[in-house]
Every structure is written in C-alpha cells, then in structure tokens.
Amino acid sequence: MKFKFFSLITGSAGLLGKHHARGLLNLKKNLILTDINLKKCIEISKKLKKEYPDQQILCFKLDVTSEKSVKNLIKKLRSKKIIVSVLVNNAAVDAKFTKGKKNNDLRLESFSLKKWLLEINVGLTGAMICSKHFGSLMSKYCKKGIILNIASDLSVISPNQAIYKVKGVASNKQSVKPITYSVIKHGLIGLTKYLATYWPRKNVRCNALSPGSVLNRQPSKLVRELKKMIPLNRLAKENEYTAAIEFLCSDKSSYMTGQNIIIDGGRSIW
Numbered sequence: 001m002k003f004k005f006f007s008l009i010t011g012s013a014g015l016l017g018k019h020h021a022r023g024l025l026n027l028k029k030n031l032i033l034t035d036i037n038l039k040k041c042i043e044i045s046k047k048l049k050k051e052y053p054d055q056q057i058l059c060f061k062l063d064v065t066s067e068k069s070v071k072n073l074i075k076k077l078r079s080k081k082i083i084v085s086v087l088v089n090n091a092a093v094d095a096k097f098t099k100g101k102k103n104n105d106l107r108l109e110s111f112s113l114k115k116w117l118l119e120i121n122v123g124l125t126g127a128m129i130c131s132k133h134f135g136s137l138m139s140k141y142c143k144k145g146i147i148l149n150i151a152s153d154l155s156v157i158s159p160n161q162a163i164y165k166v167k168g169v170a171s172n173k174q175s176v177k178p179i180t181y182s183v184i185k186h187g188l189i190g191l192t193k194y195l196a197t198y199w200p201r202k203n204v205r206c207n208a209l210s211p212g213s214v215l216n217r218q219p220s221k222l223v224r225e226l227k228k229m230i231p232l233n234r235l236a237k238e239n240e241y242t243a244a245i246e247f248l249c250s251d252k253s254s255y256m257t258g259q260n261i262i263i264d265g266g267r268s269i270w
Contacts, residue, residue, distance in 0.1 A: 001081065002081065003081050003082065003083040003141060004030065004080075004081055004082050004083070005029075005030075005082075005083055005084075005085040005142065006029070006030045006031060006032050006056070006058070006077075006082050006083070006084055006085070006086075007024045007027075007029045007030070007031050007032065007084070007085065007086035007087075007088070007249065008031075008032040008034060008084045008086070008087050008088070008134065009021060009024070009031070009032070009033055009034065009088040009090055010034050010035070010062065010064050010087075010088065010089055010090050010091035010126065010127075010130055011034075011035055011064075011090040011091030011092060012033035012034055012035045012041050012044060012059075012090070013035035013036075013037040013040035013041050013044065014035075014090060014091075014092065014094065015094070015214060015216055015238065016090070016150070016211070016214065016238060016241060017033070017035070017044065017090060018044045018047070018048065019238055019239050019241060019242050019245075020088055020090060020150075020241070020242070020245050021033060021044070021048055021057075022048070022051070022239075022242050023241075023242040023243070023244070023245025023246045023249065024086065024088070024245065024246075024249055025048065025051070025052045025055055025057075026242070026246055027246055027249065027250050028055065029055070029086065029249075030055050030056040030057070030058075031048075031055065031056070031057045031058070032057075032058045032059075032060065032077075032082075032084065033045055033057065033058070033059045033060075034059070034060050034061070034062035034064075034073070035061070035062065035091070036061065036062070036063055038059060038060070038061040041059040041060075041061075042059050045057045045058075045059050060073055060076065064091045064122060064125075064126030064127070064129060064130055065121040065122055065125060065126050065129070066129075067129050067133075070129055070130060070133050070134075071133065074133060074134075074137070083137055083138075083141045083142065084134045084137065084138070085138060085142045085144070085145055085146065086145075086146045086147075086148070086249050087130060087131065087134045087135070087138075087146070087147045087148070088148045088150065088245070088249070089126070089127035089130055089131065089147065089148065089149045089150060089188070090150045091122055091123065091126050091127070092119075092122060092123040092150075092184070093118065093119045093122050093123060093180075104173050104175075106175060106176055106177075106178045107172070107173075107174075107175075107176055108176075108179055109172070111178065111179060111180075115178075115180070116179075116180055119178070119180035119181075119184065120180060120183065120184060123180070123184035123185075123188075124183075124184045124187045124188065124191070127149055127188060127191060128191060131147055131191070131195055131206075134147075135147055135195065135198075135199060135204055135206075138199070138202070138204050139199045139202035139204050140202075142203070142204070143203060144203045144204075144205075144251075144254075145199070145202070145203060145204035145205070146204070146205055146206075146248070146249050147195055147204065147205070147206040147207075148206070148207055148208070148209060148245070148248050148249055149188045149189075149191060149192050149206070149207075149208040149209075150188075150208070150209055150211070151185045151188040151189060151192075151208045151209065151210040151260065152181070152185040152210050152211060152212075153210050153211070153212045153213075153262055153264035153267055153268050154177070154181060154182055154185050155185035155186050155188060155189050155208070155210045155260060155262075156189075156210065156260070156262060156268050157267070157268045158182065159176070159177035159181070159182060160229065161174075161176045161177065162225075163222060163225035163226060163229070164176055164177070164222065185210070188208060189208055189260050192206050192207060192208040192258060192259075192260065193258045196257040196258030197258065200257065205253075205254075205256070205257040206257060206258065207248050207253065207256055207257060207258065207259050207260070207261065208259070208260040208261065209241065209244055209245070209248060209260075209261050209263070210260055210261065210262040210263070210264065211236060211241050211263055211264065212230065212235070212236055212262075212263065212264025212265050212267050212268075213226050213230075213235045213236065213264075213267075214235060214236045214237070214238055215234075215235040215236065215237065215238075216238070218235075223235060229267050229270065230264070230265040230266060230267045231265060231266030231267070231269070231270065232265035232266055233265075234265065235265070236263070236264075236265065240263070241263060244261060244263055248261065
C-alpha cells in the first residue's frame, strides 16, 4: 500500500503551535494540526493555508491523554492512507502567571492531586502515548521517522520563584511556578533519551527543544525580573524557534538524536 506522509503537531492551538507549524511547512511537509480545541486549530489552519497554498493542512480534535482518542485518529488517517513521519509533542497545560492570591492553589502546600494528574497526563503521559503509537508506525512504514518533544529551559534549571513575588502579599500566599511544570519538562528529557535508543535501527530519531520564556503579555514587573536572568536581556519573540523546528525535523539534523537543544537567551548558563 502506498502511503502519504504527514507531520503532526499536538497542542497546535497553543502559543507556539502556529510557529512550529510554519517550521514544518517551510520544509514542504504536509501537516496535521491537533488539539483539544478544534475550533482554534481550524482558525490557525485557515491562516496558514493562505501562506502555504500548495500544501495540505488537516485538523483533528485530539485528547492526548486518551489512548482511545489517539487510536481513533490513527484509524482516520489510515483510511486516508496517511502515516505520520514527524511527530511534535507540543501539548501542555499552560501555567500562566497572575498576581498573588489568585494563584495560591499553585503553591505546593495546596497543590491538588487532581491538578497534578491533569497536567502530568497532558504534558508527559500524552507525549508517551503519542510517541508509542505514532512512533510504532514510523518504525514500520517510514524510511526516516522523527519525534520532537517540546520541553523548556526549566527542563535543565529550577524556576526562580523570587521573580513572582508581589509586594503586600504574605510569603505563604505568593504565586509560584507550579511543581508540575518542572516535573513534566524534566520528564520529557528522560522520554527523549529513552525513545532515541528505542528505534534507532528503524531510523526513528528523537530530540527535544527547550525554549526560554516567550514575550506574551506578561506583567511588566515579571518581564523586568526575567530579563535580569537572561544574558541577552530580553524574552524570546514567538517566531524565534521556527528555524530550530526546521532543523530538528529534517535531514539537517540527521546525525542528532537524544539531544536537548536549549534556546533561552543564555538563561541556563548563569
């Protein structure tokens, strides 16, 4: 049977989803956008189709935490004779910062098991499930398969909780970066190394991309504090990771596997 090969991004409706998509489309790859928010996926795809009219862009609702949802998507794709040859595990629960008391439930002392399980399921278990099923098919049907896990600079360093402090708020009510974020991003690096050595004889490579903080309407005080910790003295622009996606999802990185590429303005070197 002759298959058509597509690239697939999970969590495509997120902040960087459309920029990851451009990186893959720049490689002349046909693309599948997936997210729990199908409406947003479709909106993004319409804009991308205007920029890349010669390439196919498909959209599907996908719950990465559900093995059934992943299997159902694979059945739909197989019915169209489509195999995923590039998988970008981008899905995550966004841990946005808001001031002080509103985020008291993010502190470890009051962090709920329900929230822990949800975020771990989306950011880490979801990446495992997608890698398990799409990676298995890559190993059988693709001459070359690529899995890319989207991690963070916090996959190699700890969050500096001091930057979130707000004057006039008690220390035990200050907002923090939640524990799940660090655990998920560190876990993705372990998953990357595991997958890199699992199907190498089948030419399936796996790497990770660890972006630094992206400017996205954060409170001005938080931006100032972050800039102090970054040698380049600024946050990233949304489109500054697109070229890295192109590199990691193409033959340009053909001799690279199991690596974590950190692009954070230098924050993690201090």
